[in-house]
Amino acid sequence: MTGTEQFISEIRSLLGADNVFTDTAHVYSYSFDSSIYRGRPDAVIRVRSTDDVSGVLKLANIHEVPVIARGGGSSLCGQTIPVKGGIIMDMQAMNRIVDIRVGDLLAVVESGVVNDQLNVALKPHGFFFPPGPSSGSVATFGGMIANNASGMNAIKYGATRDHVLGMTIVLPTGEVVQAGTRTIKNSSGYQIDRLMFGSEGTLGIVTQAVVRITPLEEYSMGALIGFDTLEAAGQGISNVIAYPLIPTGMELMDRVCIDSVNKGMGAGFPDKEALIYVKLGGFKESVERQKIQLEEIARSSGSTFMEITDDPSTIAGWTKGRQSVLPCLSRYDPDMVCVNLADDMAVPISRLPEAVKRFQAVSKKHGIIVATYGHAGDGNLHTKMLVNPTSEKSWRAAEKTTEGIYDVVLELGGTVTGEHGISISKAPYFRKERESLIPAMVTLKKALDPKNILNPGKIDQWKGGLYDRLDILRYPVEGSL
């Protein structure tokens, strides 16, 4: 019996046989997430409590078996792909909303609670959890913390990190610690909880979180503003922020994105080179004033289309259209599919116009269709590429395009990830961006996870390029299989 087999056998004793899966359907379906990568686990296990997680990690340390925690599996950069075998630890059965205390501005959730599940529960109280990732119907709190997820509302409300007060963490050795507090404020002491944001499951497993909740906005408006060039739209966004006007959300979509959601789901967006979708929210008087300011900025920024409404169904339709950009891009060209490459970056807001213009030049140089969109109000852009999924030539051109785009981002003082994380697909560029930080990360990882069992081979440990070996791709590239 190998070490892994012995480990799985002991896990069966710990969790019960009905929580350990080695059959084809489980092992194969957990080999994929929403990234371009794949990797088979040796087994899938289901945990139901902090004690379960602690017991699993203690055994994993003894047998030195990799453990990858997984929530909704909506990660875009390969976070839940086992690159060194081991087990997938499914956290979704830990899905209880433990407490809601509106008087204390907090809720307590297990890590398998889905973002939208909490918001449904908070709505009758007049509250919500603001970060709002597009994948909110799938993403769990464990994954949102591990990737510091955010979405359209980040410009006004920030990311997940800004709305978590405390948490229960199982450290890689199996030790359970309470980090942070149940109070709005706390001061000194090492803020170990903060290390979890962006750790991608490499430093500890969050099993429960105390999250800060926020009153729902009383009144909302949505605006669609059209431009004749992508660069003009980027300038328009910068002008809104500099005015200063801080909306609830401000999204950018280029021509490719507009066409794809119109085609994919009949979004009905106007036929423009670029659109900015602005969400205004707050007290009615304040929103009406913001509307006047926004109209003035749009006019002076050279917009060629503008529609503003407070009709909830129209706003919901626009939001749904924007949220559907990513998956709809695959319908843009019948021979192509949309892949997550250079899918996330952030640049200083004032550099947006230059960034989007230079991205277009990179796209043209390598002959790859690049769609640009994102939460541009906070400088966070997403570019997606359309590739022929079975053509090595297409993948190699996409690789060059990714490199070119990230070179631009770093030149402009940006970062290679605003909200999707690093894992595998950003690792080569993250190394470039934060070269001086890597040794400290290595030291920290060794201190907390001496046997390197938690999600090994990711972030700084990923030493390869985007896809040196084509067989790590989930697509059947000719000659790779």
Add this chain to the structure above:
Amino acid sequence: MSSEGFSHAKKHLHEMHICTQCGYCRSVCPTFKEVLMEPEAARSRVILSWGLVQGEIEPDQSVIDALYHCTTCADCNRRCPSNVDVVSIMESVRQDLYEMDAIPENHRDMISSIEEYKNPARQSAEARLDFVPDDIPDRTGGGDVLLYFGCGMGYTDMKMLTSTINSLEKLEVDYTFLGKDESCCGFPELVMGKVHGMEERARQNLTALERLDPKPTKVVVTCAACYRAWAKYYKDMVGHDLEVFHIVQYYNELLRDGKLVFKKGLGKKIIYHDPCDIGRHMKIYDEPRNLLASIPDTELVEFEKNREEAACCGGGGGLKNVDYDLSITIAESRVRQAIDREAQVIVTACPTCKANLADAAHNIKKKDEIKVKVMDVVELVNKLI
């Protein structure tokens, strides 16, 4: 491993690549919502199908279970932002699995029953007439409207059959039925993967209809799956020029023409459950609501998830035949949604939905002592006209 034998699923290869595995389908997939493990999610069924086509995995029992647990409710199709047609992929991969003899054991029994008896219940052809009330005239000789019984109503739900027949008698419809010449619609064979079986049933039923004199020009069915078979698949597979109605549509026409009049109300709060096969698949939403809203002294309320967003009852796609417990767990969730809306009666338009929801309501009554009645629209109409 070999991908030979997956020729039907292979046609959807690009569609499988378009699926980004975003997982948005998980929020609506009825099996995933209960089990919370990936093989029970629509996106995983796509990737498992892909694995089979690529020859990366074998169709072992775990894979067969995952693919045959899909209820084919199509809520994933609706939710998918890339418009991936998961149900078509499921139909094709099941067709491949059937041709490779890799199907669940329970389905073998049902398929052989349909082959041997022309119904999935191992009942004789004559038994289809057992529930027909004695006091009605012989209706097997032909007429303008064919009342197609279907197997759910014909063999297992006496209340539905007598209600349907009695209502048509009261409404003075010139109807006929096939009697012992009726075959299963073939829909169970389609969802189990025996696609040519459905085509055979189509020919049997259409041939039996041709023999009637006068030959019907309209077909009325009470089962949502039978409706989909006659209105869509029979037309695609064999072709016919019959006008096909689900009975909610037919009643609704009679209501519009002033021929159907409710003489009394129910005095209760009712809620309409959209069967997936006439709802999301065939877009019949307004007719049942129009019909039920016209009942006096009866309040019609809606599920939070209704019409195209309606949750599945768990009875479709053959799930009930392979995993009864999971099927009923899904139905219990749906019944609890009706209880949340304080409905006293769940009204649906399909014997499969009715049976599943009724079993679930029975369980809930035993567990929580909360009572909610489940009725088919034909029972309600017959009772109140």
